Amino acid sequence: MTYFNNIDKIEFEGKGSDNPFAFKHYNPKEVVGGKTMEEHLRFAVAYWHTYVGNGSDPFGAGTALRGWDQYSGLDLAKARVEANFEFMDKLNIPYYCFHDRDIAPEGETLQETNKNLDIIVAQLKEQMKATGKKLLWNTANMFTNPRFVHGAGTAVNADVYAYAAAQVKKGLEVGKELGAENYVFWGGREGYETLLNTDMALEQDNLARLYQMAIAYANEIGFDAQFLIEPKPKEPTKHQYDFDAATTIAFLQKYGLKDHFKLNLEANHATLAGHTFEHEIRVAAINGMLGSLDANQGDLLLGWDTDEFPTDLYSTTLTMYEVLKAGGIGRGGVNFDAKVRRGSFESDDLFLAHIAGMDTFAWGLKAAVKLIDGNVLDGIVDNRYRSFKEGIGADIVSGKATLASLEQYALQNNPIKLESGRQERIKLVLNEVIYSV
Numbered sequence: 001m002t003y004f005n006n007i008d009k010i011e012f013e014g015k016g017s018d019n020p021f022a023f024k025h026y027n028p029k030e031v032v033g034g035k036t037m038e039e040h041l042r043f044a045v046a047y048w049h050t051y052v053g054n055g056s057d058p059f060g061a062g063t064a065l066r067g068w069d070q071y072s073g074l075d076l077a078k079a080r081v082e083a084n085f086e087f088m089d090k091l092n093i094p095y096y097c098f099h100d101r102d103i104a105p106e107g108e109t110l111q112e113t114n115k116n117l118d119i120i121v122a123q124l125k126e127q128m129k130a131t132g133k134k135l136l137w138n139t140a141n142m143f144t145n146p147r148f149v150h151g152a153g154t155a156v157n158a159d160v161y162a163y164a165a166a167q168v169k170k171g172l173e174v175g176k177e178l179g180a181e182n183y184v185f186w187g188g189r190e191g192y193e194t195l196l197n198t199d200m201a202l203e204q205d206n207l208a209r210l211y212q213m214a215i216a217y218a219n220e221i222g223f224d225a226q227f228l229i230e231p232k233p234k235e236p237t238k239h240q241y242d243f244d245a246a247t248t249i250a251f252l253q254k255y256g257l258k259d260h261f262k263l264n265l266e267a268n269h270a271t272l273a274g275h276t277f278e279h280e281i282r283v284a285a286i287n288g289m290l291g292s293l294d295a296n297q298g299d300l301l302l303g304w305d306t307d308e309f310p311t312d313l314y315s316t317t318l319t320m321y322e323v324l325k326a327g328g329i330g331r332g333g334v335n336f337d338a339k340v341r342r343g344s345f346e347s348d349d350l351f352l353a354h355i356a357g358m359d360t361f362a363w364g365l366k367a368a369v370k371l372i373d374g375n376v377l378d379g380i381v382d383n384r385y386r387s388f389k390e391g392i393g394a395d396i397v398s399g400k401a402t403l404a405s406l407e408q409y410a411l412q413n414n415p416i417k418l419e420s421g422r423q424e425r426i427k428l429v430l431n432e433v434i435y436s437v
């Protein structure tokens with residue numbers, strides 16, 4: 001069965017095209033910065049938003065019109081698998097990502113739930129073999145079911161913790177079966193609402209224990225995916241433990257887990273934390289922790305996670321700049337953890353939204369390559385820090401300087417000469433680069 005019959009394969013037509021169902025910038029085989037766009041970007045579809053999301057919000061029912069709505073239960077799950085491969089094929093997207101509960105319905109018992117999962121995993125495997133499409137990552141949904149009301153890996157109840165562990169175990173088996181490149185932990189309800197009833201130390205120790213067990217089990221079954229933690233500062237809990245990249249890295253360091261994980265960074269999570277996406281990527285990169293990206297954008301006028309498709313060229317340019325400077329995204333990719341607006345309820349909107357996201361990222365990639373090739377920002381940064389290359393600055397960097405030697409220098413160095421940071425000028429140059437590609 002096919003679900004997007006009115007849509008043909010989306011092709012690259014270039015900047016002059018006015019066909020809304022064509023790429024203007026994303027040209028998968030075009031080489032920029034030494035690699036094809038396809039290799040740089042490694043796009044992925046998020047199963048939950050694209051095939052499960054229905055446009056409902058706290059004030060109203062779903063609005064989405066989807067060909068698979070006619071089904072329920074396992075039939076619905078099977079229809080979504082078919083829709084997924086048709087969608088990826090038509091958009092030329094190589095990867096997808098899912099939570100266990102996106103792909104198959106829960107049963108009455110964990111046994112039944114796992115059986116449902118096995119049926120769909122077998123179907124996915126067959127389709128992946130037939131199409132060459134790949135799994136960027138899978139994860140366990142340990143936040144939707146009411147049993148996780150007080151957390152999963154940070155549950156207040158050991159029975160819930162055990163259930164979560166069982167879910168992770170199965171998730172690792174599923175990831176192995178489907179050859180997932182990465183396995184994600186997003187701490188959906190790993191946080192708290194009030195300290196008045198919370199043992200923060202125990203919760204965090206337990207979360208680390210769950211990660212240890214996951215590492216051990218992945219080793220045991222020979223699942224060699226890259227483990228990723230996805231930071232988010234708030235939602236659904238008020239205080240999420242994995243607040244941002246820096247907090248998550250500190251947590252991993254504290255528990256001796258740092259070498260086993262990298263980070264899956266999400267743009268809207270960054271802005272909720274009061275950061276830019278590029279800030280989060282830089283923090284990860286300078287700590288050797290850049291793993292993968294969840295591509296979306298928030299609305300800065302709203303204080304919640306709106307998960308819009310990325311259309312902001314500034315952000316995608318600076319994002320891709322950080323990625324390129326970090327040496328690329330490696331085994332990660334650019335996963336559209338983004339949903340069409342409630343008013344964009346037609347199936348065509350799923351295509352138009354992904355085209356917008358892919359073109360915006362391709363444009364950003366091209367601009368970032370230009371920034372690097374033209375030595376635009378590196379030149380500025382190098383010049384700004386040049387005093388650390390020689391004399392007293394070189395002594396500081398090499399570790400030769402002491403407080404006494406610096407005092408001696410400072411006493412005879414008067415006045416200190418400062419230079420402008422030239423921010424406004426640099427931003428204009430950035431504008432020019434973005435609009436020139």
Ligand code: XUL
Pocket residue numbers: 099139184186230232266294305337
């Ligand atoms: C929630 C979110 C998740 C993770 C995977 O904000 O981003 O969908 O990406 O659990």
Ligand code: CO
Pocket residue numbers: 230266294337
């Ligand atoms: Co995400």
